[in-house]
Amino acid sequence: MVDFIQTLVLGLALGGVFALMGSGLSLVFGVMRIVNLAHPVLIITGAYAAYWGFRTLGVDPLVMLPVAAFILAIIGLILYKLVFEKEAKSAKFTQMTVLLTFGTAMIIEGALGTMFTNTQRVTSPEYATDAIFIGDVFIPTGQLYAGIVSLTIIASLALFLKYSRFGYAIRATTQNRDAAELLGVNVNMVSMVSFVIGIALAGAAGSLVSFVFSFFPAKHWEWIAILMSLVVLGGMGSILGTVVAAFTLSVVAAFVGDFFGSTWSTMTFFLALFLVLLVRPQGLFGEKPELA
Amino acid sequence: MAELLEVSNVVAGYGDGPAILDGANLTVNPGKVHCIIGPNGAGKSTLLKAIVGMLKVRSGEVNFKGKSLKGKRPDQVLREGICFVPQERALFPKMSVRENLRMGGFLMEDKAEVERRIDELEERFPILRERRSQQAGTMSGGQQQTLAMARTLINKPDIVMLDEPSLGLAPKIVREMFSIMHMMASEGITVLLVEQNAMMGLKNSDWGVVLDLGKTLFEGPAADVLGDPRIQELYLGGKKAA
Amino acid sequence: MGVAMDDTSAVLEARRAHNEKLTLKADKRRATWFPLAILVALVCLPALQFAGNYNYVLHLVLFTACYVTMASGWNILGGFTGYISLGHNVFFAIGGYFAGMIFARYGISTIILAPLAGIVCGVVGYFLGTIMLKTRGPSFIISSLALVMIARILLDHWKFVGGANGVALPANDLPVEWAKLPYYYAFIVMAAFAVWASYKIKHSKFGLGLRAISKDEIKAESAGINTRLYKVMAFAISGAFVGMAGAVWGEYLTYIRPNIFTIILVSVYMVLMCILGGKGTIAGPVIGAILIITFNEFFVATLGASEINILATGLIMVACLLFFPLGIVGTLSKHGRLPRVLNWD
Numbered sequence: 007m008v009d010f011i012q013t014l015v016l017g018l019a020l021g022g023v024f025a026l027m028g029s030g031l032s033l034v035f036g037v038m039r040i041v042n043l044a045h046p047v048l049i050i051t052g053a054y055a056a057y058w059g060f061r062t063l064g065v066d067p068l069v070m071l072p073v074a075a076f077i078l079a080i081i082g083l084i085l086y087k088l089v090f091e092k093e094a095k096s097a098k099f100t101q102m103t104v105l106l107t108f109g110t111a112m113i114i115e116g117a118l119g120t121m122f123t124n125t126q127r128v129t130s131p132e133y134a135t136d137a138i139f140i141g142d143v144f145i146p147t148g149q150l151y152a153g154i155v156s157l158t159i160i161a162s163l164a165l166f167l168k169y170s171r172f173g174y175a176i177r178a179t180t181q182n183r184d185a186a187e188l189l190g191v192n193v194n195m196v197s198m199v200s201f202v203i204g205i206a207l208a209g210a211a212g213s214l215v216s217f218v219f220s221f222f223p224a225k226h227w228e229w230i231a232i233l234m235s236l237v238v239l240g241g242m243g244s245i246l247g248t249v250v251a252a253f254t255l256s257v258v259a260a261f262v263g264d265f266f267g268s269t270w271s272t273m274t275f276f277l278a279l280f281l282v283l284l285v286r287p288q289g290l291f292g293e294k295p296e297l298a
Numbered sequence: 299m300a301e302l303l304e305v306s307n308v309v310a311g312y313g314d315g316p317a318i319l320d321g322a323n324l325t326v327n328p329g330k331v332h333c334i335i336g337p338n339g340a341g342k343s344t345l346l347k348a349i350v351g352m353l354k355v356r357s358g359e360v361n362f363k364g365k366s367l368k369g370k371r372p373d374q375v376l377r378e379g380i381c382f383v384p385q386e387r388a389l390f391p392k393m394s395v396r397e398n399l400r401m402g403g404f405l406m407e408d409k410a411e412v413e414r415r416i417d418e419l420e421e422r423f424p425i426l427r428e429r430r431s432q433q434a435g436t437m438s439g440g441q442q443q444t445l446a447m448a449r450t451l452i453n454k455p456d457i458v459m460l461d462e463p464s465l466g467l468a469p470k471i472v473r474e475m476f477s478i479m480h481m482m483a484s485e486g487i488t489v490l491l492v493e494q495n496a497m498m499g500l501k502n503s504d505w506g507v508v509l510d511l512g513k514t515l516f517e518g519p520a521a522d523v524l525g526d527p528r529i530q531e532l533y534l535g536g537k538k539a540a
Numbered sequence: 541m542g543v544a545m546d547d548t549s550a551v552l553e554a555r556r557a558h559n560e561k562l563t564l565k566a567d568k569r570r571a572t573w574f575p576l577a578i579l580v581a582l583v584c585l586p587a588l589q590f591a592g593n594y595n596y597v598l599h600l601v602l603f604t605a606c607y608v609t610m611a612s613g614w615n616i617l618g619g620f621t622g623y624i625s626l627g628h629n630v631f632f633a634i635g636g637y638f639a640g641m642i643f644a645r646y647g648i649s650t651i652i653l654a655p656l657a658g659i660v661c662g663v664v665g666y667f668l669g670t671i672m673l674k675t676r677g678p679s680f681i682i683s684s685l686a687l688v689m690i691a692r693i694l695l696d697h698w699k700f701v702g703g704a705n706g707v708a709l710p711a712n713d714l715p716v717e718w719a720k721l722p723y724y725y726a727f728i729v730m731a732a733f734a735v736w737a738s739y740k741i742k743h744s745k746f747g748l749g750l751r752a753i754s755k756d757e758i759k760a761e762s763a764g765i766n767t768r769l770y771k772v773m774a775f776a777i778s779g780a781f782v783g784m785a786g787a788v789w790g791e792y793l794t795y796i797r798p799n800i801f802t803i804i805l806v807s808v809y810m811v812l813m814c815i816l817g818g819k820g821t822i823a824g825p826v827i828g829a830i831l832i833i834t835f836n837e838f839f840v841a842t843l844g845a846s847e848i849n850i851l852a853t854g855l856i857m858v859a860c861l862l863f864f865p866l867g868i869v870g871t872l873s874k875h876g877r878l879p880r881v882l883n884w885d
Contacts, residue, residue, distance in 0.1 A: 171404075174397070174400065174401060174404065175404070177390065177392070177393060178390050178393070178401050178404075181390040181391055181392050181393065182388060182389065182390050182391070184352075184384060184388065185384065185388035185389065185390065186390075186401070187352075187372055187373070188350065188352075188372050188376070188382055188384065188388065189373075189376065189401055189402060189404050189405070190372075190373035190376050190377070190404050190405035191373075191404060192373070
């Protein structure tokens with residue numbers, strides 16, 4: 007029983023981090039219909055920002071979080087202006103934008119590799135290696151903190167989307183772009199701001215990742231499929247769905263890892279992605295035939 | 299009677315494509331229900347889109363209350379007082395009914411006023427109050443259409459334009475929709491609708507416009523349009539249907 | 541009446557003249573001798589070895605030929621049919637491991653095994669295709685990425701094929717200046733076959749169906765094309781070419797290892813070569829392969845860092861997609877500027 011609860015707790019702890027990693031991706035897809043394959047490598051960029059702050063200035067990664075988010079927001083703005091602005095206006099996404107984000111991911115990976123080399127990195131604040139015991143069950147402090155921060159950020163995002171005027175505009179654009187425009191929503195502005203927020207979330211997630219996982223530039227390939235499985239299972243574009251999927255899959259993965267060994271826990275995410283594909287053969291993104 | 303909206307010789311199309319509208323004319327008088335009929339591909343929806351600025355008007359004039367609407371964006375046209383409901387109702391399916399109504403007042407600065415007008419609308423359309431926190435996408439077609447039409451009233455527009463409001467609705471529900479339109483007209487809100495079912499549309503309207511091949515063929519009181527033998531033959535399915 | 545007749549015959553005359561002009565244009569533009577001349581030159585190239593050690597040159601040509609085979613194969617699915625796969629290196633791996641393992645156990649040369657490896661990959665491709673091609677557009681791209689990840693984990697942990705360390709294969713015992721020759725000719729033959737086959741496919745009824753699918757799948761289906769079967773066949777055939785190349789590649793490197801066959805860069809190169817050269821054209825993948833391999837060698841030789849190489853590859857991809865998505869051959873022929881020697885379609 008203790009083992010069972012222990013595995014459950016570890017799964018949930020990881021789910022918190024994955025939830026934030028996936029929610030930015032989900033937001034960008036929802037508003038712009040862009041499957042952003044560069045999202046994971048942007049998370050790693052955020053992790054390097056935290057790593058840099060930790061190593062050179064001795065700043066705690068949690069303190070670096072807003073800084074990382076800000077840096078990534080600027081990168082997001084630049085990317086939007088250079089690469090995606092034209093696409094955002096067409097209001098439909100095509101195969102080309104997937105390849106475009108794929109190419110962007112390679113550019114960033116290469117740039118990170120040049121700057122930081124391909125060595126595995128991790129920030130190591132004291133809590134990263136600590137644990138809290140409740141009875142016989144231990145909770146790694148690092149993952150606990152990361153989970154709490156992640157859920158706080160997601161909750162703030164949800165409140166922002168639910169109650170602010172701009173949140174209304176974002177949701178309206180996600181659900182019916184034409185109707186939103188007719189009611190006076192500046193949909194191009196909404197696209198840009200949502201994209202920037204999404205990428206800033208990648209930065210925030212990155213600083214949490216920096217002390218939960220070890221990372222290096224090429225690691226994002228593995229995360230692409232993991233994050234895709236969350237976003238796809240959660241129903242593309244739904245942030246709540248992504249969060250639920252993150253917790254569900256992380257827990258399942260934790261149990262799979264427990265029974266079959268840790269490499270197979272990663273497999274859980276990939277197989278989940280494949281299974282959803284089989285169950286929903288008409289397409290995960292509701293793409294219309296003429297776009298395919 | 300001064301014209302509220304005057305469309306003359308408008309040429310418009312999608313992107314760089316061929317002109318769908320090729321010299322369309324339209325006169326809209328205040329406080330009436332206007333119905334545009336015509337076969338598939340005649341340019342009916344295109345005309346509405348050109349008026350609100352979703353499509354670029356290549357040539358011709360669109361004047362509203364004496365001011366040109368040419369080159370204006372949809373939100374600017376909305377501020378001028380024309381509210382457009384595109385086909386398929388244009389709701390936000392995952393927002394609640396109340397939130398959908400709030401989106402109707404997106405451009406209004408005074409949020410308390412928006413809430414007050416929504417309360418008024420719930421008074422007039424009890425179904426909207428009943429369903430206020432239900433997701434709009436889960437309502438029936440008629441309820442959705444009621445919501446879409448009610449939402450236009452938040453802006454207190456001069457003209458409400460509806461693209462095929464009867465699409466996919468049962469005849470009984472369609473009659474209800476037309477009675478809402480007439481109620482709007484009696485309050486001084488001009489209604490301009492596009493209707494695929496020409497006979498039904500004309501019977502329930504005051505003014506009829508026949509559009510084909512991007513040109514306006516005929517404009518006049520709905521009864522005259524209905525009575526015209528040429529129009530009966532070409533667009534209303536002959537004498538039998540009449 | 542007479543006037544009307546005159547009009548009709550005038551129109552007919554104009555149409556006939558126009559048609560003749562088109563035929564003339566097509567004839568003048570096709571230059572079959574050019575690819576054949578290249579082929580002859582490449583066959584004779586190893587004679588250089590009599591003059592000195594040109595192993596590096598042979599390696600580059602061989603490497604390019606390997607990618608011409610793969611990119612031309614990818615092009616059948618990605619170019620003709622319009623389904624972008626980022627998972628085709630899985631076939632590279634299956635071909636490599638299949639032939640490599642038989643070679644390691646029974647000593648049968650992978651060059652002999654290559655056609656068999658191609659067939660195996662075709663069969664695997666057929667089954668994978670029936671599952672994966674239920675999706676389209678972006679979903680298909682994502683599923684193909686997931687396929688690579690799954691293949692990587694499986695190969696990393698399959699003890700029989702050596703896990704992450706892979707299996708070492710014996711090198712041949714030819715003198716060093718001739719050691720590359722069997723593989724060199726194998727790849728040249730495969731590349732030539734792939735280019736010839738994609739030409740034949742493009743101009744067959746099957747190829748016409750594939751191109752109809754890429755234009756509009758619904759219309760293609762309503763025109764009576766069995767789109768499901770066509771797509772799956774395109775997937776299988778394109779996988780077969782990639783698998784053939786993979787088979788010989790392992791023996792050439794003298795080892796098979798997951799991080800050779802399943803790194804995403806292999807897939808990216810196939811995609812990029814086709815996009816850069818011109819998706820759906822015959823010459824496109826060849827031109828793309830030559831350019832990308834040249835770029836690649838340039839970056840590795842001058843800058844020495846694979847990170848810069850990745851960055852540059854990404855830059856080429858993004859620039860290409862943003863500024864000339866039709867690729868070199870596509871863009872040139874759209875503007876009527878395609879040199880005769882590059883029109884292989």
